[in-house]
Amino acid sequence: MNYYEGIISSLAKDQVSSYIPSPSPRGTQSPKTATPTAVAAVREVNWGGPELWELVNKARVEHGVGQLKQVDELCTIASIRLNELLALGALDGHSGFSNLSERRTDLKWIFEKYVVAEFLIQGPSTAQEAVDLWLNTMGHKKLITGGEYVYGCIYAQNSFAVAIAAY
Secondary structure (H helix, E strand, O other), rough: OOOEEEEEEEEEOOOOEEEEEEEOOOOOOOOOOOOOOOOOOOOOOOHHHHHHHHHHHHHHOOOOOOOOOEEEHHHHHHHHHHHHHHHHHOOOOOOOHHOOOHHOOHHHHHHHOEEEEEEEOOOOOOOHHHHHHHOOHHHHHHHHHOOOOOOOEEEEOOOOOEEEEOO
């Protein structure tokens, strides 16, 4: 198992997805990134990253873990990944996350400083629905109930959301 292989979960035909890396030796080859080929259809959505961030942190407190502290370098990752998914028009099974430090060597230090996890979702009508979907799937629940995560950032647009959490 290489460094970037981890737990990949999906629900409702890959509408909810998380990637949690498993510690392994570095220097092994990681999967290739899906090449964006489509542009996501513009969808009337009236929720975004700030509202989802607030609801995730509220749910974390309700589940007895502290709020995530926003860290700018994790927001850089969330922004890059959201733009990749919007360009692709679909979730990518974390292929773009699993090799991000290789594709963007300027970001490698972030992956060396933190243990970083990615949580994806596509399609919820509201930010609360996104939180509920994450809570009701085993791997994604860790975003909200996982006390090990202390840092994070969320970007969202057009019913796609990327949550990056770290410790």
